[in-house]
Amino acid sequence: MNLIDKYIAEVGKHLPRRNRSDIEAEIRSTLEDMLDERKQTDGPADDATVLALLKEYGSPRQVAATYKTHQYLIGPRLFSTFEMVLRIVFAVVFGVSLLGLVIALMRSDLTGPAFVIAMTEWIGGLITALIAAFGNIVIVFAIIERTQAVESIEKEFSDWDPKELQSEPSPDQIDRADHIASIVFTVIALAIFNLYPDVLAIRYQSDGAWVSLPVLTDAFFRFLPWINVMALIQIAFSGFMLGQRDWIPVTRSFGILVDIASMVLAVAILRTPGILGITPQTLSAIGNAEAAEALSRVINFVPLLIITIVVVATVIKVGKSAFRLLSGRSKSPYPIVR
Amino acid sequence: MENDELVQNMLLELRRGVLSIAVLSQLSREEYGYSLLKALSEKGMEIDQSTLYPLLRRLESQGLLQSDWRIMDESRPRRYYVISTQGRAVLGKLKREWSAMSQTMNQMLSL
Numbered sequence: 490m491n492l493i494d495k496y497i498a499e500v501g502k503h504l505p506r507r508n509r510s511d512i513e514a515e516i517r518s519t520l521e522d523m524l525d526e527r528k529q530t531d532g533p534a535d536d537a538t539v540l541a542l543l544k545e546y547g548s549p550r551q552v553a554a555t556y557k558t559h560q561y562l563i564g565p566r567l568f569s570t571f572e573m574v575l576r577i578v579f580a581v582v583f584g585v586s587l588l589g590l591v592i593a594l595m596r597s598d599l600t601g602p603a604f605v606i607a608m609t610e611w612i613g614g615l616i617t618a619l620i621a622a623f624g625n626i627v628i629v630f631a632i633i634e635r636t637q638a639v640e641s642i643e644k645e646f647s648d649w650d651p652k653e654l655q656s657e658p659s660p661d662q663i664d665r666a667d668h669i670a671s672i673v674f675t676v677i678a679l680a681i682f683n684l685y686p687d688v689l690a691i692r693y694q695s696d697g698a699w700v701s702l703p704v705l706t707d708a709f710f711r712f713l714p715w716i717n718v719m720a721l722i723q724i725a726f727s728g729f730m731l732g733q734r735d736w737i738p739v740t741r742s743f744g745i746l747v748d749i750a751s752m753v754l755a756v757a758i759l760r761t762p763g764i765l766g767i768t769p770q771t772l773s774a775i776g777n778a779e780a781a782e783a784l785s786r787v788i789n790f791v792p793l794l795i796i797t798i799v800v801v802a803t804v805i806k807v808g809k810s811a812f813r814l815l816s817g818r819s820k821s822p823y824p825i826v827r
Numbered sequence: 828m829e830n831d832e833l834v835q836n837m838l839l840e841l842r843r844g845v846l847s848i849a850v851l852s853q854l855s856r857e858e859y860g861y862s863l864l865k866a867l868s869e870k871g872m873e874i875d876q877s878t879l880y881p882l883l884r885r886l887e888s889q890g891l892l893q894s895d896w897r898i899m900d901e902s903r904p905r906r907y908y909v910i911s912t913q914g915r916a917v918l919g920k921l922k923r924e925w926s927a928m929s930q931t932m933n934q935m936l937s938l
Contacts, residue, residue, distance in 0.1 A: 508884075514896070515860060518905050519876060522861040547877055555881045 492539045493520055496549060503553030512556055520546065562631045571630045578622050586615045660813055661735040668727040675720045675727075682713060691767070702771055709764040712754070719754055722747060741814045745807050752803040759792040759799075846874060848925060850882060851891060851910055851918045859905040883908055891917055 497520075501513050523542055528534050546552065563571050590611045594604075681688055691702045726747055730740065758764060849872050853863060860880055867874050886892045891914035898904050910918065932938075 512880075514904070515880060515906050518859070518903060519861050519880070521903060522859075522905075552877055555877045556884070558885075 492536065492543065493517065493524075496520075496543050496546075499549035500553050503550050504556060508556070516546075516552070562627060562634065564634055567630055567634055571626070574630075575623065575626055578626060579619060582618050582622050583615070586611065586618060589614075659735065661737075663730055663733055663736060665731055668730050671727045672724055675723050679717065679720050682710075682716060686710070703766040706763055706766045708761055709758065712758045712761075715754055716758075719747075719751055723751065736813070738814055741810055745810050745814070748803050748807050748810075752799055755799045756796055759796045764792070846872075846878070846882060847886065848918070848921050849874075850879070850886065851914055851921070854892060854908055854910040854914075857907040857909045859907050863908065886914070890914070 497513050497517055500516060501509050504512055520542065523546075524534055524539065527538055527542065531538065590607070593607050593611070686703070686705070687701065689704045691704065726743065730744075733740065736744075849867060850863070853866055853870075858866060860876070860883065863883075864874060864876060864879055867879075883892065883894070887894055887908070891911060892908050893911045894906050894908045896904050896906050899907075
């Protein structure tokens with residue numbers, strides 16, 4: 490087997506099976522033509538001449554690659570759609586995984602090693618899920634790239650109607666995502682306070698037995714009827730607003746009232762003494778009394794912090810809402826010439 | 828120089844479109860790959876064999892060229908390419924477009 494035969498056999502290994510013999514024959518014919526030309530100018534060809542010729546022609550893998558029609562898995566026509574789908578799927582996978590972590594942590598005893606194990610398992614699971622999602626999406630898009638499906642996607646792009654462009658969002662337009670999030674989180678809070686109050690507890694091992702220290706006391710749960718009423722009003726209001734398109738003065742006013750009522754209730758609860766079950770006495774049962782004293786001081790600072798955050802957030806939200814209610818000003822930064 | 832690479836990439840893109848027209852224009856009579864390579868080179872259109880052969884196959888698969896293996900004056904078989912009827916029609920349109928485009932570009936570039 491001479492050098493040219495070896496070269497062509499190597500190129501053939503990387504060629505598509507369908508046209509392999511035809512392409513091999515054409516490369517051979519070209520190489521022999523090139524060699525003939527060199528013989529005419531430089532005299533008889535030896536191995537060095539052939540080696541120089543093959544080197545010039547290119548590496549077998551590179552030469553074979555030029556004959557392949559698809560040199561990419563996902564081409565430029567589909568890449569932006571691929572990126573968009575990837576972002577959405579990654580966000581969903583991360584969200585679901587995070588929910589799994591929260592549930593796992595709520596069920597676990599949150600002791601040092603158990604917490605570390607739970608976190609490690611979560612990170613491992615998340616990475617595996619993201620890689621699997623990435624792989625599956627790449628496979629689906631690679632199939633679309635190689636079938637006629639890509640043409641139907643392109644047709645959808647070419648059929649777009651400029652009339653479908655949305656106008657500048659009105660400041661009165663309702664953000665549905667806000668209301669959906671409000672309903673979901675309120676339902677979760679209601680379920681925890683009414684059905685699973687035990688979840689809100691610190692668990693520790695004492696004399697070989699697990700002891701549960703509730704974070705919230707009966708003083709807090711005395712407010713539960715009020716919390717439930719406020720939560721139901723909030724859910725009903727958000728549910729109603731989901732069916733609306735824009736804020737109107739009546740709904741804005743009612744929204745402001747609900748926000749103020751929620752803030753008043755939150756401040757009233759958080760200012761009530763003894764709502765937290767974590768005191769120096771209960772903590773000292775865990776171990777070091779000095780550490781318990783310091784820890785309880787920190788924990789008892791939490792209600793004040795929450796009051797501040799709730800009040801500031803509500804004032805900003807109510808302020809914005811009231812401003813829109815009273816002025817109805819456009820968000821456009823440009824003066825409107827009439 | 829940073830600009831050299833930029834210019835090279837832009838020239839590559841520019842040549843990619845022009846090469847198809849150049850190849851079609853030179854195949855009114857039969858040529859095999861290497862003789863076409865030489866013919867194009869003599870007219871100032873340098874082209875690498877790794878670009879030419881896949882291009883010939885693509886043009887043939889699009890129906891713009893026809894080819895067959897033949898043994899002419901020597902004993903070695905060679906694949907001869909020639910423009911097809913569809914290729915002639917396409918080349919005619921491309922020539923008109925090229926003429927209009929080059930005129931516009933010359934005006935724009937004040938050449």
